Amino acid sequence: MRLGTTDMDLSRTGFGSWAIGGAGWRWSWGGQNDSDSIAAIRYAVEHGVNWIDTAAVYGHGHSEEVVGKAVAGLAEAPYVFTKAGLVWDPDDPAASPRRTMAQVRREAEDSLRRLGVEAIDLYQVHWPDTGESQDWDGADGPSPNATPLEEYWRTMADLKAEGKVRAIGLSNHSVAELEAAERVAHVDAVQPPFSALNRTAAPEIAWAAGHGTGVIVYSPLESGLLAGRFSPERVAALSDDDWRKTHPNFTTGLATRLAVTDALRPIAERHGVPVASVAVAWTLIWPGITGAIVGARDAAQVDGWLPASTLTLTPEDLSEITAAIGASATDGPATP
Numbered sequence: 613m614r615l616g617t618t619d620m621d622l623s624r625t626g627f628g629s630w631a632i633g634g635a636g637w638r639w640s641w642g643g644q645n646d647s648d649s650i651a652a653i654r655y656a657v658e659h660g661v662n663w664i665d666t667a668a669v670y671g672h673g674h675s676e677e678v679v680g681k682a683v684a685g686l687a688e689a690p691y692v693f694t695k696a697g698l699v700w701d702p703d704d705p706a707a708s709p710r711r712t713m714a715q716v717r718r719e720a721e722d723s724l725r726r727l728g729v730e731a732i733d734l735y736q737v738h739w740p741d742t743g744e745s746q747d748w749d750g751a752d753g754p755s756p757n758a759t760p761l762e763e764y765w766r767t768m769a770d771l772k773a774e775g776k777v778r779a780i781g782l783s784n785h786s787v788a789e790l791e792a793a794e795r796v797a798h799v800d801a802v803q804p805p806f807s808a809l810n811r812t813a814a815p816e817i818a819w820a821a822g823h824g825t826g827v828i829v830y831s832p833l834e835s836g837l838l839a840g841r842f843s844p845e846r847v848a849a850l851s852d853d854d855w856r857k858t859h860p861n862f863t864t865g866l867a868t869r870l871a872v873t874d875a876l877r878p879i880a881e882r883h884g885v886p887v888a889s890v891a892v893a894w895t896l897i898w899p900g901i902t903g904a905i906v907g908a909r910d911a912a913q914v915d916g917w918l919p920a921s922t923l924t925l926t927p928e929d930l931s932e933i934t935a936a937i938g939a940s941a942t943d944g945p946a947t948p
Contacts (some may be wrong), residue, residue: 616800616826618779620691620733623645624921626663626828627690627914628907631905632678635853638746640671640709641850641909646678648910653682655911659918663691665803665828665905667697667738669709670721684728684856688870692722693734693828695783697741697764707748708943711739712757713764713933715747720776721864729838734776736803737764739784749752755922761789762796766794769797776933783830794823806901808894809834809861811944821900832890832904834863837861837869839916840877840887868940879929879944892920894933899948 630639632649653664664683666675676694683689695718698709723732739762742748743757752899761879768780781801782793793799802820804813806829813829833839835856844866850857861869873887880887890907895904908914925933930947937946 614826615734615779615828615902616820617798617824618800618816620663620779620901622691622826622828623660623662624903625661625691625892625917626665626905627644627653627661628830628905629653629664629666629675629679629878629905630670631909633669633675635762636695637669637672637705639669639855640927641856642854642855644683644909649678650682652687652911653679655701656690656918657686657910659914660686660916660921661690661914663693663733663903665693665830667695667698668719668726669695669700669738671818672700672705673700673704673726676723678730680726683722684938693736694721694727694732695736695738695815697724697738698746700797709750709820710745711742712739713737713759713767714743715765716764717771720771723774731775732777734779734781734801735768736783736801737768737785740786740789747878761792765793767806771802772797781826784869785816787815790816790819790823792824797875799823799825800877801828801902801907803828803830805829805831806895806898806904807832807834807838808891809837809934809942810936811942813946814898817898817900821825826902828903828905829895829901830905832892833917834861834869834907837866838873838876838888838891840880842866842870842873872936872940874941875932879925879932882929883923886916888916889919889923890925890929892917893923893925896920896929897925897930897948933935
């Protein structure tokens with residue numbers, strides 16, 4: 613499917629590389645074997661996935677390095693997307709990274725080196741610049757440390773004009789911020805979170821549809837909650853350095869979210885596919901969505917969502933999912 617007005621035709625699912633960043637940083641999913649990561653990426657590419665999404669902050673550069681090793685030497689290299697704007701302190705890896713675009717040119721050069729590519733296919737701003745840590749909530753008002761959106765978006769456009777990147781995008785930005793960016797340079801793509809458990813990005817997706825902007829959504833499996841394999845016991849067994857172990861979605865909100873997952877099981881059985889494929893396929897029917905980013909830590913997990921690209925959900929399926937979403941009291945519209 614064409615990514616906005618770019619010349620890139622994307623598979624409906626892309627490989628997400630957050631978890632393969634491994635251990636040792638604030639938003640880690642715990643330890644990860646690099647050989648498993650490389651095998652998973654190559655397995656996905658062999659089965660038709662033609663784009664990979666990563667970010668500099670994942671594993672403090674390690675995810676980009678692994679992606680670079682995985683795509684090196686492939687006969688048909690997939691598109692490689694990455695993100696800037698979350699900057700970490702190498703002397704304090706456990707600290708939450710800062711949201712800053714003050715060093716984006718250096719970040720781009722570092723990402724190009726780690727990925728081993730001549731140009732980044734889609735370069736994205738990870739979060740709006742606040743100049744503060746990722747945990748900063750803005751309760752005291754705007755931060756004086758923030759780089760203005762118009763300034764950092766102009767730099768992104770300059771990187772595109774210079775050929776260092778092919779397309780530029782914004783992740784986790786509001787409609788108002790997208791409007792401001794569009795007045796400076798066209799927004800080629802947006803990357804919001806979107807799943808049956810989180811539909812709050814519906815306005816941003818609608819904005820993109822009206823502006824020739826591609827949409828690649830992240831967390832369609834809600835960090836594994838919609839994959840059909842989670843339980844309170846599995847949460848308890850997560851490693852202590854896995855950010856999910858203490859997140860509300862996996863603790864106080866776990867039962868509500870697993871109820872939605874349970875509603876997907878009979879649908880998956882009717883179609884003969886894994887539960888994860890139903891969850892991802894649901895996001896792909898939403899108007900305006902170009903593709904969904906789905907993570908995997910090994911080839912077996914890739915098999916869990918590969919059928920989503922060709923799965924056709926019936927009106928009965930959609931009705932059941934809508935009812936489950938309605939009962940979950942999660943945020944956002946239940947239907948397009």
